[in-house]
Amino acid sequence: MVNDTTRLLGLDGLAVAEVIARDEHAGQGPIVWLATIDEQARVCPGCGVRATRMKEWVITRPRDLPVGGRRCELLWRKRRWICSTAVCPRRTFTEQVPQVPARARLTERLRQASGMAVADGGRTIVQSARDHGVSWPVASAAFTAYAERMLPAEPQPVTVLGIDETRRGRPRWVYDEAARAWQAVVDRWHVGFVDLSHGQGLLGQVEGRTTQVVIDWLQERGQKWKEQVRFVAIDMCTIFKAAVRAALPHAVLVVDHFHVVQLANTALTEIRRRLTVQVRGRRGRKGNREWELRNRLTRSAARMHGAQLDPMIDDLMALPKRLGAPILAAWNAKEDLLDVLALARTHPDRTVIAGRLFRFYDRCAASGLPELERLASTIETWWPEILAFIQTGITNAGSEGTNRVIKTVARDAYGFRNPESQRLRTRCATTRKSRGCLNPA
Known part of the structure; x- marks a missing residue:
């Protein structure tokens, strides 16, 4: 008979026969005796015939979730039945219910x-x-x-796909006697594919950072899935560029503007460091104004107050000409590039884009600095993808945020030895929002 205590416990097929209280101050929860009330428990799992003869009583102690904040000790007194079917390989069997299978602890x-x-x-x-x-x-x-x-077996089709890599641990190598060379069995890189349009989160990961592994993952999705991908956001990586061109020739490649800005700031920092060594004969340190302005130089002028911007320019002009003038020219070139990127999502006219881009190229060419010339060459190489960002405003921020979650999960777990386990953990962590697990309702 089902009583209120049985309903409170909530184990289908089992009824509470008796509850024995114990000393809760000593950390001992109550003892709950269970009895079987499901008639299907008498059905033989081998042949499916209902047993009629009992052999003996058996007591098991399955562990369960706490009830009312207290961890109860469950004692299930169940029968061992004899199967009467001659051809059945099971001679005897114990009762089982869906929540507590046979031999389950x-x-x-x-x-x-x-x-x-x-x-x-x-x-x-x-x-x-x-x-x-x-x-x-x-x-x-x-x-x-x-x-x-x-988790879904296959990701749903996406319109905007993000591709980015993240580093995991150290590579593992084994020596191949036949080839007489070291072969990598565990790569240090994982390439992730992120949905930037419909919020599915991380679609999947592959081990390694080569063109072929990216192509293979895209080919496994099928032709119909690939045809729906219209844009692919990447960083300035030729590996991803070649893979997308091979597997998704119809998709528009978009370069994330964050990496473009980072490239310009890196060139400015390299110029400042090189000139400091040439002029001062050492690295920059406190007391050197160009070193004290190193963080302010990499900030956008549009986000700086005039009380910070004007003194910075005056301080650079007050430095020795061999030091201050090139740094100021590099800073102006960086700002010219930011002005080009600032046209994103504003639907600019082609003449406006061409004018700002020419100003950037002209300043880089007139500076005579090899770092700026290299920066201009890189921008020219990736200009079709940068122009796609200006026209669409698509960024790879979703992939970068996913990588941050992946690294957080790895730190919480103190690293992973099994790459497959790491990929499973990170995919769960990065798709909780799309699966509704972060919805308070």
């Missing part, structure tokens, strides 16, 4: 809760195992089963 809901805490709750395997009172291998296996069941 944990209830299915406890196993699922430990895996859900990792996949949806953002906990580590160690945290989930400690909170649910299970071992590390049990929590890890529960997470793997839960993640494989919840």
Whole structure:
């Protein structure tokens, strides 16, 4: 008979026969005796015939989730039945219910809760195992089963695809006797594919950072999936560029403007450091005005107050001519490039874009600085992809945010030995929003 205590426990097919209280101050929860009320528990799992003869009574102690904030000790008194079918390989069997299968030490809901805490709750395997009172291998296996069941087998089609790489640990090498060379068995790089249009998060990861692994992942999605990809956002990486051109020739490549700005700031920093060594004979340090302005030089002038911008220009002009004038020219070239990128999402006219771009090229050519000439050559090489960013405003910020989550998960786990486990953990962590796990409702 189902009573209120049975409903409170909530294990289908089992009824609470008796509850024995113990000393809660000593950390001992109550003892709950269970009895079987599901008639299907008498069906033989080998032949499917309902048993009629009992052999003996068996007591098992399955562990379960806390009830009312207290961890109860479950004692299930069940029968061992004799299968009367002559051809059945099972001579005897014990009763089982969906929540507590045969020979199970944990209830299915406890196993699922430990895996859900990792996949949806953002906990580590160690945290989930400690909170649910299970071992590390049990929590890890529960997470793997839960993640494989919840994550979609194939990603939905996307319109804007982001591709970026992230570094994991160190590479592992083995010596190939036949080839007499060292072969990498674990690569230090993972390439991630992110949905930048519909919010699916991380679509998948592949180990390695080569053109072929990117092409292979895209080819596995099928022709219909690839045809719906209209834009691909990448950083200034020739590997990704060649892979997209080979697998998605119809897609428009877009370069993320963050990496363009970073490239300009790197060129400005290299010029400042080189000139400081040439003029002062050492590296910059406190007391050298160009070194004290190193952070302000890499900031955008549009985001600086006049009280900061004007004194910076005056200080650079007050430096020795061999030092201050080139740094100021490099800073102006950097700002010219930022003015070009600032046209994004404003639907500019072609003449406006051409005018600002010419001003940048002209300043780089007139400076005579090799760093600026190299920067101008790089911009010229990647100009079609940069122009696509100005026209569409698409960025790869979603991929960069995904990489930050991936690194956070790796730090919380103190690293991963198994690349497959890391890919599964990171995909769960980066798709919680699309699966509704971060929705308070």
